[in-house]
Amino acid sequence: MGAEDRLPVNVAEYEARARARMDPASFDYYAGGAGDERTLSENVLAWRRWNLRPRVLAGVGAVSTATDVLGSRLAFPVIVAPTALHRLACDDGECATARACSAVGTVHVVSTVASRTLEDIAASADGPRWLQLYVPREREHTRALIRRAEACGVSAFVLTVDTPRLGRRERDLRNDFQLPAGVEPVHFPPLDPAAGDPALGHFARYANLNLDPALDWSIVAWLRAETRLPLVLKGVLTAEDARLAAEHGVDAVVVSNHGGRQLDGVVPTAVALPEVVAAASDRMAVLVDGGIRRGVDVLVALALGATAVMVGRPVLWGLAADGEQGARRVLELLRDEIEHAMALSGKRSIAEIGLDLVQPARV
Ligand SMILES: Cc1cc2nc3c(=O)[nH]c(=O)nc-3n(C[C@H](O)[C@H](O)[C@H](O)COP(=O)(O)O)c2cc1C
Numbered sequence: 001m002g003a004e005d006r007l008p009v010n011v012a013e014y015e016a017r018a019r020a021r022m023d024p025a026s027f028d029y030y031a032g033g034a035g036d037e038r039t040l041s042e043n044v045l046a047w048r049r050w051n052l053r054p055r056v057l058a059g060v061g062a063v064s065t066a067t068d069v070l071g072s073r074l075a076f077p078v079i080v081a082p083t084a085l086h087r088l089a090c091d092d093g094e095c096a097t098a099r100a101c102s103a104v105g106t107v108h109v110v111s112t113v114a115s116r117t118l119e120d121i122a123a124s125a126d127g128p129r130w131l132q133l134y135v136p137r138e139r140e141h142t143r144a145l146i147r148r149a150e151a152c153g154v155s156a157f158v159l160t161v162d163t164p165r166l167g168r169r170e171r172d173l174r175n176d177f178q179l180p181a182g183v184e185p186v187h188f189p190p191l192d193p194a195a196g197d198p199a200l201g202h203f204a205r206y207a208n209l210n211l212d213p214a215l216d217w218s219i220v221a222w223l224r225a226e227t228r229l230p231l232v233l234k235g236v237l238t239a240e241d242a243r244l245a246a247e248h249g250v251d252a253v254v255v256s257n258h259g260g261r262q263l264d265g266v267v268p269t270a271v272a273l274p275e276v277v278a279a280a281s282d283r284m285a286v287l288v289d290g291g292i293r294r295g296v297d298v299l300v301a302l303a304l305g306a307t308a309v310m311v312g313r314p315v316l317w318g319l320a321a322d323g324e325q326g327a328r329r330v331l332e333l334l335r336d337e338i339e340h341a342m343a344l345s346g347k348r349s350i351a352e353i354g355l356d357l358v359q360p361a362r363v
Helices: 011-021 023-032 038-047 092-104 118-124 139-151 170-175 201-207 218-226 238-249 267-281 295-303 313-344
Strands: 048-054 067-068 072-074 078-079 108-111 129-133 157-160 233-235 252-255 285-289 308-311 356-358
Touching: 011 023, 011 170, 011 313, 023 170, 023 313, 038 267, 038 295, 048 295, 072 139, 078 108, 078 295, 092 118, 092 313, 108 118, 118 129, 118 139, 129 139, 139 218, 157 218, 170 201, 218 233, 233 238, 238 252, 238 267, 252 267, 267 285, 267 295, 295 313, 295 356, 308 313
Parallel strands: 078 308, 108 129, 129 157, 157 233, 233 252, 252 285, 285 308
Antiparallel strands: 048 356, 067 072
């Protein structure tokens, strides 16, 4: 049996397979980060600067990885982060992702920059679904999208707050990344090819035209008036902003640096997580994403106070390698790694995971 015939056994192997199968510019769009990609690589390393303190003879027996987040039941504490344009990975795009999430029992956060419509996604699978929002200058657009999402059974909104404009992603500039024919952000207004800053690549120009750079905290009240569904802010990295989020009454924050794609040099999420958890002080749930590639990374995140994690690229690698089956298998691998690590560290349930499970790595 050749290496191509056997199923990948971890996320890194799915990445290698995705790289071999994808158009190189599309792979770079998925894989890349801003600037020197320091934050991109530090996100991964920062989880590994923690070691586990396993307990023995804990009578583990059966392990339950199930947990609840904002009223959504998760079979294991990994949510699929909003990522753009799944049709770059496979033709079914976000519909395949939705089926994979439904099969494993987790939440699918659909991006505003999805390449399949909310209605198609909702028709392809049951299961909890949240919608991520980028807010264009024209508020009517967001209002209409919220109404559509509610009609499609979306159960929470995730406002991304780290993107007043797109990060400077040098791989995309070098490749002059263009969307292939037939792959479009179906919820964004159509692009005027003549508009925007010609010094930017095609995709960044398009994205910037659709983002409101002047967004401030008043958007939270605006969204609260538009919908009764839970509201999550994604992209918080400091205690100061976590306190403001709590004061503005949001239901959860995601400690995130957009997978290293926005401002290079910002703090890795594993490092930012403890101060955000302390500032939230049980007033709101704290999620985290960025660089999570192993079940053990998830245990570290939960030990540091996260309610659950999100993964972005791992699911894209699964989709690109093998469509719905690949995305499903990536999620199953993470689930099995979490279950295994819990058993070997003496934890029967997610509630038993606390700060005593970790210590900083000293090498
Ligand atoms: C290709 C790609 C597209 C993304 N698109 C979005 C998006 O549309 N909206 C958003 O809020 N975050 C977006 N993100 C950021 C992810 O939600 C998430 O924060 C990040 O991928 C987590 O890091 P990880 O990829 O290391 O797991 C994107 C990330 C990637 C890799």
